[in-house]
Amino acid sequence: MASLEIAGLTLFIVFLFVGLYINLFGLPGTVLIFLDTLVYASVSGFSSIGSSLLISLLVLALLAEGLELILSVTGVSRFSVSKIVFGASILGSIAGALLLTPWLLGLGIVAGIYLGGFVGILLMELIRQMHLRPSLRKTNSALLGRSAGTLAKGSLALAMVVLTLMSIYS
Known part of the structure; x- marks a missing residue:
């Protein structure tokens, strides 16, 4: 080649x-x-x-x-996007790829990048929601709907x- x-x-x-x-x-x-x-x-x-x-x-x-x-x-x-959220998703992607690669090999890299990034974003969104007043928080169904849609x-x-x-x- x-x-x-x-x-x-x-x-x-x-x-x-x-x-x-x-x-x-x-x-x-x-x-x-x-x-x-x-x-x-x-x-x-x-x-x-x-x-x-x-x-x-x-x-x-x-x-x-x-x-x-x-x-x-x-x-x-949608999930909020900031530099911190982006950094958490990058770290999650790296961790996901490292964790899934030994078991799934090539598919583990691809799936780990996506699933790890998703977990990073979701954790940052949950932390952000905890710091908001209860009246400003998203409902659990809204978070679940976005999570399900993102995973699908x-x-x-x-x-x-x-x-x-x-x-x-x-």
């Missing part, structure tokens, strides 16, 4: 992980994953990624973003990343 191909594949995988990670903050990471895969497929001449996989990824991305739209319409608030969207993004990497490396 030429060094330019290695650099391109590395950039592709980094964008996959970034797309997975930004889902934690309510951003359209599934769209980034789909577009990244589409660009990789077109550059590689659709040799390892076919049209059926691209259609499947598009459907998963539309499902995930539709879920995000439904959550925002129903009034489920992340599961779809995780499936997209796994399908893409399995298609390339099989």
Whole structure:
């Protein structure tokens, strides 16, 4: 493999992980994953990624973003984002990847990044809620709704990343 191909594949995988990670903050990471895969497929001449996989990824991305739209319409608030929350999610992602990798190997890295980051954000949100007056706190159902929505969207993004990497490396 030429060094330019290695650099391109590395950039592709980094964008996959970034797309997975930004889902934690309510951003359209599934769209980034789909577009990244589409660009990789077109550059590689659709040799390892076919049209059926691209259609499947598009459907998963539309499902995930539709879920995000439904959550925002129903009034489920987003988690707050600050430098401290971002730092906690980074630390959680590193810890999650380190904890899950021995048992799940490659899948542990990907799942650990997402689940660890989610736990970091959730813990920071719970700590922030404890310091607010009771009248300003979010209800438990709002926190549960956002958590469930974030995990569902992340599961779809995780499936997209796994399908893409399995298609390339099989």
